Amino acid sequence: MEDTEKSKLEEMLTCPVCRDIFKDPRQLSCGHSMCMGCLEGLMDHSADTPLFRCPDCRADFGQIIGVQRSYALANIAEDVRLNKRRRQDEQRKGVYCDFCPEKRTLAYKTCLKCEVSLCQEHIKDHLELPVFTGHPLVRPLCDILERKCSQHEDDVLRYYCSTSRRYICNLCALESKQQNLVTEASTVLRRQLTLLT
Template identity: 35%
Template structure:
């Protein structure tokens, strides 16, 4: 009786388009799955106004939802009669390729035919395995934009690759504009390009590992700097407490100097790490795109996207660096002890020298990137043969000046 009074579409939820589950009827008379209407109203909780997704009638406060027993029984009877619709996942949704044969609401395509230039659902693709002429057609996993597989001039399937012009062409093109060009089948060119793609992937993965290793080295260097500074500052403070009244002014000046230098060095290292992480993220993203391209079954799609995706990665805007992991404030205690009796007369004349020396301290030093081809190797060789001074180098600081600067500054790091 229920199947005579109701059709499938009458018992579909207006929100999820599936057969009602735990049906509820709201005050305006429309029915929904209990989960669907709850989700809709949960999103408007902040407004305290709830509306019907169909008629837009509003309710305040939020209505209580009770299962519509009668409607639930009708749905169950329809299921037993075999009238429930196909599962929702068989229908084409946003981003899915729809069947070109289905009428009305289209099902999701599972295969595309490069001969027919059409996509088919599970039902309509069956003739390609049952009808003899169709069994010779080439089927691939469903893809969209099949019109891109046609030659714009001859409206024939693109199945040849012109190496001269680096483009996909049809068989008729090989007898006309590309007659004297170097042409091969799409399958053959895919093999060549696949190998190049693999080499590019390997290079990207190697670059990622190098950058990760560099980041780890920078982190260790920063921690080493902080630990060493913390230890030596504490020990040196014990000595300087004996002469602090006579050197209070210069002590303050050196504190500010070392604090600013440490902050700049740490900020510089952190900025470097951030850029490295950004480069790694970009390399990973590109590696994912290359992996997807490598796994596609559509040779034409592969060849059309190969040129833009498979260009070798740029050498990178960031030069390689040598991380200074052995930063230490050793010899501070001895130098400060020796300086104790002479500090008042000595500091004024040496403060200028200390300032210049401290400014050269950094967590890492820049190096030109290693050459990856002959042109880069030549440039690299010239740059290596020409001495260049860099303010990023960690020079050997005179132990006396270095000791004074580190010891006088208790705020180099958060001890």
């Protein structure tokens, strides 16, 4: 299966609440699904309000919600989760420490700031020395560019944007927030101008 097909399938199997692949998916009467744990959390959170709303389509359900277990969706999600874990394990096996070229020691973590993969011996400096404070350490990555923003090459993808359904960096998040503020301000100004005329 191609990477685009895999990512599209993973996106379709993503819970709108926890943004992870479904775990014990339940289907609402509107047709949307979410993890049972997420559904229980939302119901607990909205216990003081009389209405429960679907996080996808915002349909109102009242206090009584009819849900059913989606067995086919649960099986597909579990299969995708296992395949994803297997791919990550295979990738991790192929990433070696950049400071041990002779030994070909498997990497323990990748530093996104330094753009190097480090074994357990060489990671000690990153964990102990204050100069490396703030260096994001992630699981070993074959291709460091998969965690870098394509627009702002130095920034790491940190936040999930629900409108574009992808991970974005700090600068993209800031630009998006500023764009939203400008849109809100222009809407308020338009309303005020309409009221004056």
